Amino acid sequence: MSREFDGKVAFVSGAGGGIGLAIASDLLEHGAYVFAFDLKAEPDALQGHPRARFVQGDLRDSAQVQSIFDAIDKAHNKLDLVVNAAGLCFFERDGSVEKADDAVFAATIDVNLTGAIRVVRASLPLLRKAGGGAFVHIASVVGLRNMENIIDGGPADAYQISKAGLISFSRSIAMQYAREKIRSNTVCPGSISTPMTADIYVDPRRTAAMEARTPLGIIGLPADVSAATLFLLSEKARFITGIDLPVDGGLLAKL
Structure with missing residues (x-):
């Protein structure tokens, strides 16, 4: 196994499950020290790992966000890699701006976009101490285009706006x-099977429809998003910044 992140210090939000956990786990496997942050409890996969530190907290609380970067500063006096993987979508309550209530918009924007802004603000001084570093923000193909089924299935305006804002911010x-x-890029997943989307994939008809509209004919996994993320964090991507990398099975290529 490559140890390309030996000695690197990483922060990953949303590391309690799904894509964030896959990224945190892969960074550990490749030698990094990982500070993991999530509102959820610490996952079994991170417990007891000598280079992992899990902090349970809320991205909507600036003081809680700052506290983990203070801990990173105290432990390592630098930070090399930052991944904003936390995100939420109120699938049944999000929709058209005409109908979705203010609470849905406020919570979605506060976690998906403003939470990432808080992370960036708190992490920049530590990236400077390291002499540079890399951000990767987990956005979405819907931040680059409309929902493919927006006419038939309806929009998710709060989610789409938050991810478009994250892409622009990056x-x-x-x-x-x-x-x-200091480099900054986004990874834009398409249909990915995660705990957040589990309710969608319970219905075999919806799963089949998503597979059918994806050119590769499959639904992606968190490992697929993690692989793209680790590439953009690595020295192999040292000349890449300001890009948005779709991990979507070819979906955007047909739109």
């Missing part, structure tokens, strides 16, 4: 801090 970071050797 590009701004990429330009602002490029001369400080």
Whole structure:
């Protein structure tokens, strides 16, 4: 197994399950020290690992976010890698801006976009101490395009707006801090089987429909998103910043 992240210090939000946990686990496997953050309890996969530290907290609380970066500073005096993987979608309550209530919009934007902003703000001083580093933000193909089935299945406006904002934010970071050797990119998943989407994939008809509209004919896994994320965090991507990498089975290529 490659140890390409030996000695690197990483922060991963949303590491309590799904894509965030896959990324945190893969970073550990490749030698990084990982500070994992999530509102959920610590997953079994991270418990007892000598290079993992899990902090249960809320991205909507600036003080809680700052506290984990204070802990990273105290433990390592630097930070190399930052992954904003936390996200939520109120599948049954999100919808058209005409109908979705303010609470759905506020919670979605606060976690998916403002939470990432809080992480970036708190992490920048530590990335500077390291002499540079890399951000990867987990966005979505719907942040680049509309929901493919927006006409038949309806929109998820709060989620779509939050992910589009995250993509735009990442590009701004990429330009602002490029001369400080700080890179910023997004990974934009398509149909991925995660705990957040579990209720969708319970219905075999919906699963079949998603497979059918994806050119590769399959639904992705958190490991697929993690592989793309680790590439963008690595030195192999040292000349890549400000891009949005779809991990979507070819979905965007046909739109």
